[in-house]
Amino acid sequence: MWRRVTSVSHLTFAHKSTVNKNACTFKCWESFTTEIPRKEKTTYQRAKTPFITFVLGGPGSGKGTQCMKIVENFGFTHLSAGELLRREIASNSADGIMILNTIKEGKIVPSELTIKLIQKEMELSDNYKFLIDGFPRSEDNRKAFEQIFGAEPDVVLFFDCPEDEMVKRVLNRNQGRVDDNIDTIKKRLKVFTALNLPVVNHYLEKGKLYKINGVGTVDEIYKQVHPVFSSFHFEQVRV
Numbered sequence: 001m002w003r004r005v006t007s008v009s010h011l012t013f014a015h016k017s018t019v020n021k022n023a024c025t026f027k028c029w030e031s032f033t034t035e036i037p038r039k040e041k042t043t044y045q046r047a048k049t050p051f052i053t054f055v056l057g058g059p060g061s062g063k064g065t066q067c068m069k070i071v072e073n074f075g076f077t078h079l080s081a082g083e084l085l086r087r088e089i090a091s092n093s094a095d096g097i098m099i100l101n102t103i104k105e106g107k108i109v110p111s112e113l114t115i116k117l118i119q120k121e122m123e124l125s126d127n128y129k130f131l132i133d134g135f136p137r138s139e140d141n142r143k144a145f146e147q148i149f150g151a152e153p154d155v156v157l158f159f160d161c162p163e164d165e166m167v168k169r170v171l172n173r174n175q176g177r178v179d180d181n182i183d184t185i186k187k188r189l190k191v192f193t194a195l196n197l198p199v200v201n202h203y204l205e206k207g208k209l210y211k212i213n214g215v216g217t218v219d220e221i222y223k224q225v226h227p228v229f230s231s232f233h234f235e236q237v238r239v
């Protein structure tokens with residue numbers, strides 16, 4: 001399956017017309033206000049149908065936390081762009097120093113490099129359901145992904161969270177990240193507003209965005225997320 005291909009672009013093309021048609025039947029769903037409508041069921045098959053979810057939101061908005069719950073409930077493979085970049089730094093690769101300096105500055109790593117890491121993980125996976133967390137971070141990320149993969153995501157989740165809450169969470173995170181300090185957080189928030197919000201608006205206009213209220217307990221927030229995925233027709237690991 002995925003393991004045998006050298007590029008995923010031909011795989012992603014195969015099903016997109018169906019998926020996009022479904023996705024365009026609704027606008028931005030603020031799942032804390034309305035129920036998710038029933039949609040025409042499409043069966044996402046293991047062999048040929050990668051199902052791509054982009055997970056967007058500011059630093060500390062809870063993307064990684066909610067992704068863990070989606071993995072647990074729906075069997076997705078979680079690919080965090082930030083985590084892949086941190087792994088690249090830790091492996092002392094040729095790009096490691098540049099990535100480290102970029103992350104310390106709260107800036108965005110060149111798109112082609114991040115996409116190469118994501119693509120490699122997708123090709124190594126036997127799964128067909130992917131959560132791509134923290135990507136695209138900019139219009140440049142988004143356009144480069146579309147060009148390289150020749151496809152768009154099926155679903156875009158956006159965790160909407162006030163800045164003061166995000167700052168509080170990041171400063172309490174305690175995972176030893178080089179960017180979890182107040183100076184870098186301020187820079188990341190500026191970059192988020194300037195570069196990520198245009199991406200959010202792009203998917204809002206395309207009718208693919210599910211805006212989730214990122215304030216509340218983890219379970220309260222997940223209650224808004226679950227119906228997004230249960231409205232699609234793939235098997236659940238656990239209900």
Ligand SMILES: Nc1ncnc2c1ncn2[C@@H]1O[C@H](COP(=O)(O)OP(=O)(O)OP(=O)(O)O)[C@@H](O)[C@H]1O
Pocket residue numbers: 057058059060061062063064065066082134169170172173174214215216217218221
């Ligand atoms: N609903 C919540 N209420 C309180 N704390 C939360 C909530 N969700 C996540 N957290 C905590 O906030 C911190 C940031 O969450 P998480 O790592 O999921 O955010 P993120 O969006 O992935 O951030 P980043 O973009 O920096 O990777 C973590 O310590 C997490 O345990």
Ligand SMILES: Nc1ccn([C@H]2C[C@H](O)[C@@H](COP(=O)(O)O)O2)c(=O)n1
Pocket residue numbers: 059080081082083085102103106107108109110114133134135136137141179188
């Ligand atoms: N598409 C991406 C995703 C992440 N980065 C860099 C810059 C971020 O501040 C850092 C940490 O990401 P996070 O774990 O918070 O999602 O990684 C990037 O350059 N491009």
Ligand SMILES: [Mg+2]
Pocket residue numbers: 063064080082134
């Ligand atoms: Mg994260």
